[in-house]
Amino acid sequence: MSSDRIIGIDLGTTNSLVAFMQGESPVVIPGEDGLNLVPSVVALDEKGRILVGNAAHRCLVQTPERAVYSIKRLMGRGMEDVQQELQLFPFRLAEDLEAGEVIRIQLGDKTFTPPEISAFILRQLKRNAERFFNGPATKAVITVPAYFNDAQRQATKDAGRIAGLEVLRLVNEPTAASLAYGLDRKQNGIVAVYDLGGGTFDVSILKLHDGIFEVIATNGDTHLGGDDIDNLLIAIAIDDIRGDMKLEVSSHGEMVAAIRKAVIEAKIALSSQSAAKLEVELPDGRHYLREITQEQFNQLIQPIIDRTVGPCKQALKDAGLKPDQIDEVVLVGGSTRIPKVRALVEELFQRRPHADVNPDEVVALGAAVQANILSGGSEATENMLLLDVTPLSLGIEVAGGVTDKIILRNSTIPASATEHYTTQVDGQTNVAIHVLQGERELAKDCRSLARFDLKGIPPMTAGMPRIEVKFLIDANGILHVSAREQRSGKESEIEVQPSYGLTDEQVEGMILESFDNAEEDFRQRQIIEARTEAETIVAALEKGRQSPAWGVLTSDEKRQIAQLEDELKATVEGDGYDAIRKAIDALNRGTMRLAELMMDTAVNTALKGKTMDQADTGDGPTAPHPMAKAEFE
Amino acid sequence: MSADPKTVISAAKASPAGADYFAFFGLPLKLNLDIALLEREFYKLSRKLHPDLYARAGKQEQDWSMEQTSLLNDAYRTLKDPIRRTEYLLHLGGVELEEQSKTATEEARASGAIKKQVVPPELLEEVFELNMQLEELRMNKKMGEDDPALVKELESQRVSLENKHEALLDELKTYWTDWDKLVDGGSEEDRGRVRDQMVGLLNRRNYIRNLVRDVNEVLGD
Numbered sequence: 042m043s044s045d046r047i048i049g050i051d052l053g054t055t056n057s058l059v060a061f062m063q064g065e066s067p068v069v070i071p072g073e074d075g076l077n078l079v080p081s082v083v084a085l086d087e088k089g090r091i092l093v094g095n096a097a098h099r100c101l102v103q104t105p106e107r108a109v110y111s112i113k114r115l116m117g118r119g120m121e122d123v124q125q126e127l128q129l130f131p132f133r134l135a136e137d138l139e140a141g142e143v144i145r146i147q148l149g150d151k152t153f154t155p156p157e158i159s160a161f162i163l164r165q166l167k168r169n170a171e172r173f174f175n176g177p178a179t180k181a182v183i184t185v186p187a188y189f190n191d192a193q194r195q196a197t198k199d200a201g202r203i204a205g206l207e208v209l210r211l212v213n214e215p216t217a218a219s220l221a222y223g224l225d226r227k228q229n230g231i232v233a234v235y236d237l238g239g240g241t242f243d244v245s246i247l248k249l250h251d252g253i254f255e256v257i258a259t260n261g262d263t264h265l266g267g268d269d270i271d272n273l274l275i276a277i278a279i280d281d282i283r284g285d286m287k288l289e290v291s292s293h294g295e296m297v298a299a300i301r302k303a304v305i306e307a308k309i310a311l312s313s314q315s316a317a318k319l320e321v322e323l324p325d326g327r328h329y330l331r332e333i334t335q336e337q338f339n340q341l342i343q344p345i346i347d348r349t350v351g352p353c354k355q356a357l358k359d360a361g362l363k364p365d366q367i368d369e370v371v372l373v374g375g376s377t378r379i380p381k382v383r384a385l386v387e388e389l390f391q392r393r394p395h396a397d398v399n400p401d402e403v404v405a406l407g408a409a410v411q412a413n414i415l416s417g418g419s420e421a422t423e424n425m426l427l428l429d430v431t432p433l434s435l436g437i438e439v440a441g442g443v444t445d446k447i448i449l450r451n452s453t454i455p456a457s458a459t460e461h462y463t464t465q466v467d468g469q470t471n472v473a474i475h476v477l478q479g480e481r482e483l484a485k486d487c488r489s490l491a492r493f494d495l496k497g498i499p500p501m502t503a504g505m506p507r508i509e510v511k512f513l514i515d516a517n518g519i520l521h522v523s524a525r526e527q528r529s530g531k532e533s534e535i536e537v538q539p540s541y542g543l544t545d546e547q548v549e550g551m552i553l554e555s556f557d558n559a560e561e562d563f564r565q566r567q568i569i570e571a572r573t574e575a576e577t578i579v580a581a582l583e584k585g586r587q588s589p590a591w592g593v594l595t596s597d598e599k600r601q602i603a604q605l606e607d608e609l610k611a612t613v614e615g616d617g618y619d620a621i622r623k624a625i626d627a628l629n630r631g632t633m634r635l636a637e638l639m640m641d642t643a644v645n646t647a648l649k650g651k652t653m654d655q656a657d658t659g660d661g662p663t664a665p666h667p668m669a670k671a672e673f674e
Numbered sequence: 675m676s677a678d679p680k681t682v683i684s685a686a687k688a689s690p691a692g693a694d695y696f697a698f699f700g701l702p703l704k705l706n707l708d709i710a711l712l713e714r715e716f717y718k719l720s721r722k723l724h725p726d727l728y729a730r731a732g733k734q735e736q737d738w739s740m741e742q743t744s745l746l747n748d749a750y751r752t753l754k755d756p757i758r759r760t761e762y763l764l765h766l767g768g769v770e771l772e773e774q775s776k777t778a779t780e781e782a783r784a785s786g787a788i789k790k791q792v793v794p795p796e797l798l799e800e801v802f803e804l805n806m807q808l809e810e811l812r813m814n815k816k817m818g819e820d821d822p823a824l825v826k827e828l829e830s831q832r833v834s835l836e837n838k839h840e841a842l843l844d845e846l847k848t849y850w851t852d853w854d855k856l857v858d859g860g861s862e863e864d865r866g867r868v869r870d871q872m873v874g875l876l877n878r879r880n881y882i883r884n885l886v887r888d889v890n891e892v893l894g895d
Contacts, residue, residue, distance in 0.1 A: 209729055253717050415729035426721055452751060455725065455744040513744060516725045 047180040047209060047416050048170045049408025051217075052159060052197065054113040054266060055239030055375065057081050058405035059166040061173070065421050067221065067409035069402050070173045072165070078401060079169075081239075083161045084108035085149040093165040102302055105131060105294040107149040111268055112162075114240050115155040116200075117193030119541045120144060125264075129272045131294060143543055156543060157551055159200035167204060181206045182412040184404050185518075186241040187213035188261030188432050190478050191490050192541040194519050199543050203551045209415050211517040214238075215245035216256055216429050217407030218373040222398055223249050224410055224421065230368035231257075233356075235386050235394065236404075237349065238374035240266040244353045246360045246367070252424030258359035258451045259432045260352035267308075267376040269345050274304040274333075277341075278319060282329050296324065311338045312378045339381045346382055353389050359451050370394040373403055428453055431514050438475040438484040447512060450480065454514050462508040468500040472508060476520065489540040495524050496534045508533065571621040575613050578628055582606060590638035598634065605631040695749035695762060704857055705760060705850035707753065716750045757879075760846060760872060769869060771876055794878045804831060804885060808892050815892075825893065832889045835882050842879045846872065 049060045049067065056078040060069045069077040074095060084092045084100035085107045092100065100108040114126055123144055126132060135145040135152035145152040163183075170178040183206075185197050194211055201208035215234035222232070229250050236243040243261035247254055278300045279291050290296040303321050310317035311333065319331045357364065370390045376382060377400050386394045413422050430451045436444035437460065447458040462472050472495045479487030498506050507527040514520055524533035543551075582602070585591060594602075609624040696703050699715050721727075723746055728739040752758045761771060793801050807828055814821050852868045 210726070250717065253720070411726075414726055417730065426724060426726060428720060428724075453747040455740050456747050456751075457744040513740070515740060516743075 046174060046178055047182060047412035048178050049405055049410070049412040050163065050166055050181050050183045051405035051408055052113065052163065052183055053081055053238060054111050054241060054268065055081055056401065057162050057166060058402060059170050060405040060409035061170065062409045062413035062419070067406040069405055070170050072169050073172070079162065079165060081112065081162055082108060082110045083112070083148070083158050085151060091161050093161050102295065102298045105298040106133065109146060109148060109158060111240055112155050112158045115144060115146070116159065117190065117196040117541055118144070131297065154543065156196050156200040157203060159197070160203035163200055163204035163206060167206060179205065179207055180209055182210045182212055182408045182415065183208055184214045184217045184408050185211050186261060186263055187215050187243040187245055187259040188241065188263050190433055190488055191520050192539065193263070194517060195539070195542050198517070199548045202548055210411060212408055212411050212427070213243070213245065213259070213429055214404050215243045215259065215373065216247065216254065216427060217411060218371060218398070218403045219247050219254055219407070220410040220425070220427065221403045221407035222371050223254060231362065231366060232369045232371060233367045233390060234371045234373055235377065236373035237376040237382060238266050240268050242266060242349050242352065244349070244356050246356050246362065253426050253428060255428040256430045258356045259430060260356040261432070262348060262352060265348055270308060270342050271301060271304050273341055273345065274308065275300050278304065278321070278329065278331070281331060282323070286323065286327060286329060288323060307333060311335050312380060342381060346385055349385070350389065364389065364391045367392070371398060372396050373400050375401055430454060431456060431518050433478040434480055435512065435514065435520065436477045436479070436487060438477060442484050443482060444477055444484050444487050448514060454518060455516055457511060457513045460510050460512070462510060464498065464501070464503050464506050467503045469503065470498045470500055471496050472498065474510065490520065491540055492538045493522050494536040496536060497531065498526055498533065499529045499531060568618045568621065571618055571625065572613050575609055575621060575625055578625060579606060579609065582632060585632065585635050585639060588639055590635055593638050594635060602631050602635070693745055694766065695752050698745065698749045699753065702857065703763060703766070704854040705763060706854055707759065709754065712750070712753060716746070719746050756843065756846070757876070760876065764869065764873060767869060769873060771873065771880065794881055797878070797881065801885065808888060811892050828889055828893060832886060835886050839879060839882050839886065842875055846875055849875065
């Protein structure tokens, strides 16, 4: 049933993937370029068109002010957090940002919120899936880091909506990985998943039992990943260049981007080589060259990877387990390819980690498994069920600026808590609640989630109303609040002010905008296709000029063809699809006789025993017109 | 475009209060529990109720599934842990532990003060001594003075407190057996006695836990 197709998406910091369960096992759906990984890079080209993935990747170095990477780092975050990120990443904030507004970043002359940028990536994945199915793909399971808070999860859901996807479930990345791993193994036991990606770190401890995947504890750091290793090396290179070569490149966007590219290549090489070269060409033609040995690299990254130790120990403690009680350790995320990381994991858990799964793809594959379960399951998944937890304690701010925890971290979700409130003043009709996430005692040290304003309380003497407020964390890890005044039985209206997020209205607005853009994008695609067709015809015409058939034409005919060709070339430079189309048709008509002549020649040649390929006239006799729509190599 | 950031969500009906976690699992109101059996039931019920199995169902069914599963999870979480299970059973009987007393909590919230806890009588002397030592170490730290002997003393006190904390759990389990015997046949008076013993023990245990926390804070762990 095509309407039931639910795809699994890994929306990663560095790369994104889409997968689908086919029969017994999940498969990653490749892009048009045949590649499974879509770089999480978005760019705006000179014509104002959005580019995603590998096409956008080139822009990072060539036009860095029109490209953005690692947008996941800004999802669900506010201005204060962004200041921290800005010190390490070339995010450009919109100039007209006001306080309290959801952040927007600058791409060329346009601005976008992080969910909108993520939506561009999601839309690309959606298209890849639709191409694969040759049909619609409107429902998805999207993965998020287990340690993502409410605002970050909501932002991911918003991105899905903007991209035209109904997000049926957000699944935690380590849990998704365990699904893909467990589908394969079908063994019971305790599994630890160590997930070190481009921007986030998660560690989850799960109990696998007869198809039930029960998360016991999870921990992590949403500000820790391969990006931090890159930034360290970039800083060293910039320092070197400043010191040794007396050149300040830190504010030179293209140079920093080029350095970043070189650093990443070196980092990857050092996973299998004992040394690698960092080489960058400077604006004045000189070359910065530095060799890094594996030993030096290991020393440099030690403080960064050491930051994963705390969360691992805490997770074990929360689970009430010792390392020797863990049966398997699974590695997820590109950064776990680094030998030093593997060594650290081996030491922490006192066993060799499992590296059979593809660390880049396993999360997407797991998302596809979950998508399958949500669609009703199949033979392969019929006994599988995911029981996940909320990673952060949920609390309410009470008098004295203290947090009163009402749902503890690592509680299996869905989870709920009921609290009772009353009024302080006679006739009070509103009660304000400030909800937070985090483990600290003081509200100011926790993450503000939202302020809820309970309205419409029947006016009574102070202390009389009994307002029952129910807090529910759903299976996505997102909070829902409902309230009722018990004496009157009246349901309370709740006004929500999210601390870091888009309102429903804003998201609605973005969906409509993206539909307009879809219209625009469609046009752009049409133009690109027309241009490609024009190129094909011009190339075929060149071949035509080499063939004996050309000599048969009159000089008038030759001149006319040349003129139509010039006109076509002129329209291709412009943006009018109709103009290009007209010119293509005109040239086709103008070269009709030449084509027929070439056909005759081809047929004659074929009759002489040569194949159509050897006669070099494109597709075989089945092609009605050798100069139209041939495959252009 | 600067849209008004306030969104209105209308409230759903709150679920009926007083859902009995024991009944949810088909268990009697007894404190000794087969944990393995509880887990099996939990998995079995999860497979019936979980929202993932209702992804394609109508809104009403999905809401019901959400309600039921959160109740299941809350029930399992409570019954699985020995202390929470005990506290819950006491709560069902209308008893509240000192620390959890809502009235005291609300008074404290209203006045902005920290709730006062009653010191268990048998710990009076020890607590007095400990608080003196904690105050002394706090002062030393303020002055920037080191006192390794005092630190060592406090560390050993902590160990002793932690052991007491552990031992209390074992003691609690003996009361469980007493209680369970009285569930099927026994006087209200007898049950009241056992209940009071458990309340007293838990209050003591909480108090000791808070002491350990205070020591940790001063020792800077």
